[in-house]
Amino acid sequence: MSDRPIKVLIAKPGLDGHDRGAKVLARGLRDEGFEVIYTGLRQTPEMIVTAALQEDVDVVGLSILSGAHMTLLPKITAGLKAEGLDDVLVTAGGIIPDDDIAALKAAGIAAVFGPGTTIARVAEFIRANVRSRAGA
Amino acid sequence: MTGGVSEPARSQAAKRGRDLAERARAGERRPLARLLTEVEDRTPTGEAALRILYPLAGAAHLVGVTGAPGSGKSTLVAALVGEARRDGRRVAVLAIDPSSPITGGAILGDRVRMQAHAGDRDVFIRSMASRGHAGGLAAATVAAAAVFDAVGFPLVFIETVGTGQAEVEVAAIADTTVVVQAPEMGDEVQAIKAGLLEVADLVVVNKGDRPGAHRAAAQLRAMLTVGRQNDRVAAESGRPRPKRPDVLLATALSGEGVPELLAALDRREAARRAATDDGEVDATRLIRARAQLHGILGERVRARLAEPALEADTALLVRAVADHELDPYAAADRALDLLAGRSRVG
Numbered sequence A: 001m002s003d004r005p006i007k008v009l010i011a012k013p014g015l016d017g018h019d020r021g022a023k024v025l026a027r028g029l030r031d032e033g034f035e036v037i038y039t040g041l042r043q044t045p046e047m048i049v050t051a052a053l054q055e056d057v058d059v060v061g062l063s064i065l066s067g068a069h070m071t072l073l074p075k076i077t078a079g080l081k082a083e084g085l086d087d088v089l090v091t092a093g094g095i096i097p098d099d100d101i102a103a104l105k106a107a108g109i110a111a112v113f114g115p116g117t118t119i120a121r122v123a124e125f126i127r128a129n130v131r132s133r134a135g136a
Numbered sequence B: 001m002t003g004g005v006s007e008p009a010r011s012q013a014a015k016r017g018r019d020l021a022e023r024a025r026a027g028e029r030r031p032l033a034r035l036l037t038e039v040e041d042r043t044p045t046g047e048a049a050l051r052i053l054y055p056l057a058g059a060a061h062l063v064g065v066t067g068a069p070g071s072g073k074s075t076l077v078a079a080l081v082g083e084a085r086r087d088g089r090r091v092a093v094l095a096i097d098p099s100s101p102i103t104g105g106a107i108l109g110d111r112v113r114m115q116a117h118a119g120d121r122d123v124f125i126r127s128m129a130s131r132g133h134a135g136g137l138a139a140a141t142v143a144a145a146a147v148f149d150a151v152g153f154p155l156v157f158i159e160t161v162g163t164g165q166a167e168v169e170v171a172a173i174a175d176t177t178v179v180v181q182a183p184e185m186g187d188e189v190q191a192i193k194a195g196l197l198e199v200a201d202l203v204v205v206n207k208g209d210r211p212g213a214h215r216a217a218a219q220l221r222a223m224l225t226v227g228r229q230n231d232r233v234a235a236e237s238g239r240p241r242p243k244r245p246d247v248l249l250a251t252a253l254s255g256e257g258v259p260e261l262l263a264a265l266d267r268r269e270a271a272r273r274a275a276t277d278d279g280e281v282d283a284t285r286l287i288r289a290r291a292q293l294h295g296i297l298g299e300r301v302r303a304r305l306a307e308p309a310l311e312a313d314t315a316l317l318v319r320a321v322a323d324h325e326l327d328p329y330a331a332a333d334r335a336l337d338l339l340a341g342r343s344r345v346g
């Protein structure tokens, strides 16, 4: 069905305890009509990849404010690829310096959203870029 | 949903459904995940796969876990999964949370408590939003559980929020229904009002580490004993009797009481199996089958009435009811006549 809600996984990789942004995002996307799977704090790349796989999500959203994004995020995109999940839209947000964005995009992160991002913008980006089911 | 689907689309769905079913049965996780999506979305592909898988299902023990939010259902399921993994059983979990009736969105947060099993390829956890389907959550849940069953998970936990309305559905979905109660919500009268205790096969007082847990368990047991005495009277007068569940104490966080709970579940399943082997009819499975059949019938009828050949006549019937020219019962009878090709409305 084309009217099925888009499924989004919101995950917090690593030992980062800043979960306000992730929770704001989870609730905001729920209110935008998305089905949001929230896995909580301190997720290893393996946990995130497994959740994305089992839940058959359309989107993985990674929230990270700890500064460890350059090591963790590429591990996650590599893990997704290894499981054949390369058609999943991967986005990230939190505290990520502009200088790092190009490298993250090269690693498969479709877009990076910083502080002050509105939910509406995130929702719009997802709707515009999410995979279509039929081809998957 | 076969109604409005063209022939080539249908045969393509059949092919895709067969492919997903075969690969899921071979143990591939991604096709299983996709299959669950197809089933949840009630697509022709999902239907085609279910037609293959349903006859292969029936061996699994479906355990419903319900209770108030925060009582510890997810934590308890995670602990039960860990316990069942000790003897090597593959375990599946379906965790269901409500959708917003307004936006259709949902936050599915049960996985938070179950992430310890992420590295275990023999544990498969899937969240599902209730989506306010006509016929409720039962149809998609029962279908998803049948998929797990058919692809080789002998134990399937189904977590649902006990809202006080969905009890009957919960009880019909599972073979065994566990109602989880936390001591701080310990006013057992609440639980009775909610009707949840009536569908319980087992009651677990969780958070055994909290003060009042033992007391809550004792109160529940006492209450159920009084109930049993009433049952004798009821039996004599032939009135239906509610279930009289055992009450167990557990601490999901530490794992205390969890082996005993799994053992109780296993004993119940063994008894159920022995009874059906002796030719007894499994009343719970009958209720489930009836709910499935009725749900699909409703879906099929709606789809047929929406087909081009009947759409206009159906709209006329709806209009006539809206205008109070026809009562809805007569309209429904006419709609059935339409389906049987016996008459036109106009």
Ligand code: B12
Pocket (backbone or CB within 6 Å): A015, A016, A017, A018, A019, A020, A021, A022, A024, A025, A060, A061, A062, A063, A064, A065, A066, A067, A091, A092, A093, A094, A095, A113, A114, A115, A116, A117, A118, A122
């Ligand atoms: C509040 C806060 C805390 C709270 C966190 C409470 C909580 N439960 O979340 C507390 C006090 C606990 C805390 C602790 C620490 N903090 Co602090 N904290 C902050 C602060 C001030 C605000 C963060 C916040 O909540 N913002 C509000 C939310 C809504 O915004 P957000 O998370 O940015 O999310 C938005 C966007 O980024 C985006 N987004 C976020 N994630 C995602 C994901 C996706 C997929 C998408 C699409 C979008 C998206 O959308 C959201 C909505 O707009 C920031 C500074 C800052 N200005 O960001 C520092 C900051 C993040 N903390 C910092 C540090 C260093 C720490 C500590 C290590 C110690 C310390 N010096 O205080 C500890 C470590 C805690 C831990 N265990 O990890 C540093 C991090 C430095 C770095 N990365 O290099 C910062 C940047 C402060 C600084 N300038 O030094 N912190």
Ligand SMILES: Nc1nc2c(ncn2[C@@H]2O[C@H](COP(=O)(O)OP(=O)(O)O)[C@@H](O)[C@H]2O)c(=O)[nH]1
Pocket (backbone or CB within 6 Å): B067, B068, B069, B070, B071, B072, B073, B074, B075, B076, B110, B113, B206, B207, B208, B209, B210, B250, B251, B252, B253, B254
């Ligand atoms: N003290 C204590 N807390 C528990 C126990 N089991 C679960 N909890 C906590 O209760 C809260 C709700 O648990 P959760 O499993 O999400 O409940 P659910 O909403 O019923 O699925 C969490 O903070 C758990 O850590 C327990 O045995 N003892």
Ligand SMILES: [Mg+2]
Pocket (backbone or CB within 6 Å): B073, B074, B075, B109, B110, B159
């Ligand atoms: Mg839960």
